[in-house]
Amino acid sequence: MTVSKTAEKSSEKSGDAAKGRKDAGESQGQVHAEALQLGELSEQLGYVLKRAQLKVFENFLRCMASLQLTPAQFSVLLLVEKNPGRNQTEVASTLGILRPNFVALLDNLESRDLCARIRSTNDRRSHILVLTDKGKAVLARAKKLVATKHEARLNELLGQANREALLGMLSKIANEF
Amino acid sequence: MTVSKTAEKSSEKSGDAAKGRKDAGESQGQVHAEALQLGELSEQLGYVLKRAQLKVFENFLRCMASLQLTPAQFSVLLLVEKNPGRNQTEVASTLGILRPNFVALLDNLESRDLCARIRSTNDRRSHILVLTDKGKAVLARAKKLVATKHEARLNELLGQANREALLGMLSKIANEF
DNA sequence: TGATAATTGTTATGGACCATATCAAATATC
């Protein structure tokens, strides 16, 4: 990374690297209008997994546009609702978020009055996390949007049974791989 | 993002946000040793998808440690091998990589003599991409590592049939969602 | 033909996300 800047490469270095590709009928200007062959790429689980994940997140963001919630923010709200009274370290680590990176995320949610940090009386170092009333209301609307527009679209695409099977296999990978 | 710096928040703002969580048997110091409940989070496809993708990439990197190939680099090599003679724009766009970001990636592969940019004679603006002999050899070894250590582990975890079903569903999401 | 538009690779740049070191305040440990 951050390789040298000068672009005076290519030219005729590795002069024999172009051998073995005698064109099969190309001599004029407009060649290669066809799409590239994915080949073995479409069999690589990692590749397909990444593309699918991007699509799902993209659709999630569209569905949540009215509430301005990212997947990460939504997961925090869900987790805090289910586990009120836990501190930042606990919530962050269950989500796989490092504590330093969790600070700005929470700053954002708190500035929008969706959740609150409360100094614990037991351990005055830690901040207890709770959803505000507005946070609960927004989360409820978010859940409906996800169920109605997001997951529904997936069921429509895969079918209920397949969607559940997919979830099971992904969970297995996420937990046991 | 980049929210204000001062950390004088929390305290007793939103004073009633802590209501409604009358502890169920906690009064002393060491409380909450249990793990958090994931709740609906484990049913969110996006969440599980992202975690699975991270695990798969992580394992891929471990399997490829000896060859120092990232998933993105591997995909470029695979695609160029299957489609020799295409230019940077074509290869980058099929991989969903923006042209500016593809430059450094190629700089890296070219500096390691795995692939080469050749100025096209048809269109002297574009750089034709080809694998070098070393690139072909490295890619061959990479494929074996992926099949032996990476995909094999997945088959062992899911079973051949399930793995193929998973791939099919992910492809469907990636292409039709 | 020649002026103008479009394309290709590239650089610069900024944002989002992730990871590490470090700090002060508070607590735990011995």
Place this chain on the structure above:
DNA sequence: GATATTTGATATGGTCCATAACAATTATCA
């Protein structure tokens, strides 16, 4: 009570992603 640990926070750097802009080259078309 001295020392170590934990918690939230800041600073910082790396990687990935996205946009604007540029020179060189080619396409378009009056």
